[in-house]
Amino acid sequence: MHVPVLLQPTIEGLRLQSGETVLDATLGLGGHAKAICEQIGSTGTLIGLDQDPETLELAKRNLEACPGQKMFALGNFRRLSEILQKVGVAQIDAALFDLGFSSFQLDRSGRGFTFQKDEPLLMTLSGDVQSSVLTAAEIVNTWSEASLADIIYGYGEERAARKIAAAIVTAREENEIRTTFQLAEIIKKALGPRGRFGRIHPATKTFQALRITVNDELGAFKEGLGAVWEALSVGGRVAVITFHGLEARLVKEFVRTKKEAGELELLVKATKPDRAEVLANPRSRSAQLRVFKKIN
Ligand SMILES: C[S@@+](CC[C@H](N)C(=O)[O-])C[C@H]1O[C@@H](n2cnc3c(N)ncnc32)[C@H](O)[C@@H]1O
Incomplete structure (x- = not known):
């Protein structure tokens, strides 16, 4: 395993x-x-x-x-x-x-560490969602565009951080972002064909940034x-x-x-x-x- x-x-x-x-x-x-x-x-x-x-x-x-x-x-x-x-x-x-x-944890947690499965956007490593003050869903739905761009760039080392942050803010105005598939799709669209043909999935770096932030x-x-x-x-x-x-x-x-x-x-x-x-x-x-x- x-x-x-x-x-x-x-x-x-x-x-x-x-x-x-x-x-x-x-x-x-x-x-x-x-x-x-x-x-x-x-x-x-x-x-x-x-x-x-x-x-x-x-x-x-x-x-x-x-x-x-x-x-x-x-x-x-x-x-x-x-x-x-x-x-x-x-x-x-x-x-x-x-x-x-x-x-x-990646395969079985159900906490949204991977964009390969449709799961709620939690990303809490402790598994203790009740007492956790922060989840990935809370970050993507409530943080300012500038703060999103900062963590995606700083913790994801993602060069297209601003573009992704802007796409997240636009998308959440329509619907709350609750799941990994929703978020991965927003990122994929924001990056366009360039992101789609890279070595790694276009959402990899953003997911990394969120996980690092949620768990400090x-x-x-x-x-x-x-x-x-x-x-x-x-x-x-x-x-x-x-x-x-x-x-x-x-x-x-x-x-x-x-x-x-x-x-x-x-x-x-x-x-x-x-x-x-x-x-x-x-x-x-x-x-x-x-x-x-x-x-x-
Ligand atoms: C890569 S896995 C370790 C795998 C392990 N060496 C093995 O061979 O099975 C990392 C583990 O560290 C735990 N972990 C990550 N950050 C932690 C922290 N701040 N405090 C305690 N455990 C943590 C995770 O829950 C996870 O189970």
């Missing part, structure tokens, strides 16, 4: 030892976590965190037979300090961020990475798998700042999946792995 991306280089890069305490901050269905458990063995401890309750329950089942102590937590990694305190862990030896969402993904990642660094022992390692340029930029900035402060050594420079992996798992196409170590 979800094939872990860059599995081997991630596990090798983390240089795990038996008995270590490792945080998987984006547990997903536990693909990477399973390999982590095998490395740290029966004396190791895995802390598996995810903000999606359905995903977390599946991961628990998938990891049942794995060795070692396992702790599971539901929550956003931006609140990591609180979460670690709750599970009674003061320090970790390694951590993994495999950012974004899983194939399982970049803000959460920045805070989560900071919190991981705080909890990491000296000698501890962090692996990050990013899926677009904005996430990668945050990691690069973090690495540069900590390196300049003499606190960090880069162990694995941006590594991409090979051709075979991309062919077998197209979701890995834009993935990049970086691993770094706390040296001070």
Whole structure:
């Protein structure tokens, strides 16, 4: 249901030892976590965190037979300090961020992550729609044209952001935009034939922008990475798998700042999946792995 991306280089890069305490901050269905458990063995401890309750329950089942102590937590990694305190862990030896969402969420969530299916425009990664303050539908139906253009350009890296924002505002005057198909159609029309013959679907970048905004993904990642660094022992390692340029930029900035402060050594420079992996798992196409170590 979800094939872990860059599995081997991630596990090798983390240089795990038996008995270590490792945080998987984006547990997903536990693909990477399973390999982590095998490395740290029966004396190791895995802390598996995810903000999606359905995903977390599946991961628990998938990891049942794995060795070692396992702790599971539901929550956003931006609140990591609180979460670690709750599970009674003061320090970790390694951590993994495999950012974004899983194939399982894409295919089964019913929350509108993909324009391949007609679903309500929610895009909430937490799965907790009741308490969520923001949905993609709310953004496309209520935000100003300028704000829409800003997020589509800033978080979607979409050059035709203004054109798309204008088309959304015109369309919503007629009818509220409630579903993924409605939105994808508006974007397709706005981009015309040029958009239709590109390498990716014309709505890809706008959908990315909405998802990032709804979940404040970049803000959460920045805070989560900071919190991981705080909890990491000296000698501890962090692996990050990013899926677009904005996430990668945050990691690069973090690495540069900590390196300049003499606190960090880069162990694995941006590594991409090979051709075979991309062919077998197209979701890995834009993935990049970086691993770094706390040296001070
Ligand atoms: C790409 S998947 C991870 C897949 C996992 N490595 C595996 O092999 O099964 C990313 C996961 O991170 C979770 N996630 C994304 N942002 C999060 C956040 N801010 N806090 C906690 N979990 C988050 C998503 O719900 C999703 O399950």
